Amino acid sequence: MILHGYWRSGTSYRTRIALNLKGLTYETRGVDLRQGAQKAADFLAMNPQGLVPALQVGDAVLTQSPAILEWLEEAHPQPPLLPSGALDRAQVRAMAALVECDIHPLNNLRVLKALREGFDADQAATDAWAGRWVGAGFDALESLVQRQGDGWCWGDQPTLADCCLIPQIYSARRFNVDMTAWPALSAIESRAQAHPAFQAAHPDRQPDAD
Structure with missing residues (x-):
């Protein structure tokens, strides 16, 4: 997995926490929002909204941190980040x-x-x-x-x-x-x-x- 994010972005931060809690290995690639890197053509090709984070999982790209966190819980259920009930x-x-x-x-x-x-x-x-x-x-x-x-x-x-x-x-x-x-x-x-x-x-x- 490759996490495209900005170091100070709250949404990137929450995604890193979830990945770490799950014990998953991932590569980090910085997207400097201050320099407008999120509007670069290659990044927009991956995430047309031009926002971070974007998580590459094989050939798929996941965007929007709530969706990423829910996917992590479904695809990697242990340890759980949601209770059972x-x-x-x-x-x-x-x-x-x-x-x-x-x-x-x-x-x-x-x-x-x-x-x-x-x-x-x-x-x-x-x-x-x-x-x-x-x-x-x-x-x-x-x-x-x-x-x-x-x-x-x-x-x-x-x-x-x-x-x-x-x-x-x-x-x-x-x-x-x-x-x-x-x-x-x-x-x-x-x-x-x-x-x-x-x-x-x-x-x-x-x-x-x-």
Whole structure:
């Protein structure tokens, strides 16, 4: 497998975590979003949307990190990143979607670039924008984790929800969001910092990192 991604991309980060938790071997190829590498003809031929990540699996190319994570769970079910019960799986997917759908899309690179270029937003304004949506999402996720977690977002083992949460916390800190309001999420972050799969996926450890 070949993972085309950007070292600081939250969606690439969550994909690396899942691959590592599954114990899978993959090659990393950097796509520098700041330089517009995602718009290069060869990359667009592989992923017409021009976004990361893109995961090459033999002759197939998988895009959109939620679909990639679900495929990993189906194709490589051990160790599981979803619980066994249907209702429990739905709860984990809902927590993952809270990040994937309601937080991350509003503070990714192209949205922040649009704020700066189209609305003259400075760094303080973009930080406030990102913090607004991070805060609303983390408020809800904190409550869910306190209800359903036991060391991780759901239960006592990492799930797809944790794959999504940890990169979002990394982004939140980049936007100067104070994490003290969410002790359960911060505790998961501390646990992840000691977990080899999360350590290896960290942006600073990627070959294309600054």
